[in-house]
Amino acid sequence: MKWKEEAGLPWLEADLTGDATVCFSSRLGGVSQGPFESLNLGILTEDRREDVLANRRKLAVAAGFDADRVSMGRQVHGAELNWAGPGIPGAYSAPGPDPPPEADGQLTKETLRPVLVLVADCLPVALLGERGLGMLHCGWRGLASGIIDRAASEIGVRAAAIGPGIGPCCFEVGPEVEEAFAGLGPGLMNGRNLDLPEVARRLLARAGVEEVESAGVCTYCDERFFSHRRDRGKTGRQAGIAWLNG
Secondary structure (H helix, E strand, C coil), X not given: CEEEEECCEEEEEEEECCCEEEEEECCCCXXXXXXXXXXXXXXXCCCCHHHHHHHHHHHHHHHCCCHHHCECXXXXXXXXXXXXXXXXXXXXXXXXXXXXXXXXXXXXXXXXXXXXXXXXXXXXXXXEECCEEEXXXXXXXXXXXXXXXXXXXXXXEEEEEECCECCCCCCECCHHHHHHCHHHCCCCEECCEEXXXXXXXXXXXXXXXXXEEECCCECCCCCXXXXXXXXXXXXXXXXXXXXXXX
């Protein structure tokens, strides 16, 4: 995974076996102000709508994907998946008054059809399989609910990329969260802190994925990223975006 930059806008980029491009945006390079500075992509935050839409356009131009073809959902920390298609146009580039369907995972079989999730401590996880491409919003609830297993089964996953998210240095959790992942074996907890990226890696391994690339970046520690926990809820959102190459 490498940092790339275009027109002052940096992002992390991964190449999944040459078949798919994955981008993990940062909070840098946009036009938003205050606690949402500067590349906030979350339309449901308290940021100015026009600034968020400008940021979304800037990212699409810089990273080279078609903003009008992006598939995204209303994320609810669940395990529902949505197969992308032409029936949900404009959710990214020109969102209307009605939110898109609830889904924390977006899947596609179409080339150059970007699938996107928004995050601010949760993990964005890209999956490439024999039957398609997926991008998942993976908080602890979604991981515990089986979002990785469901997506892996849908697309026959063979490679994955885990983007920036809260790290084991900073993710203090209660006993109910520890218990949710007890079946994955020891070594996930350090005191009261959970290693969420390691949870994702173990779930991917259980699904048969051997090729996993990880950003290894903690969004709480690294101020190049929005962090819901660090910023006490008033913050922006970065994205994980992936598309099948044409």
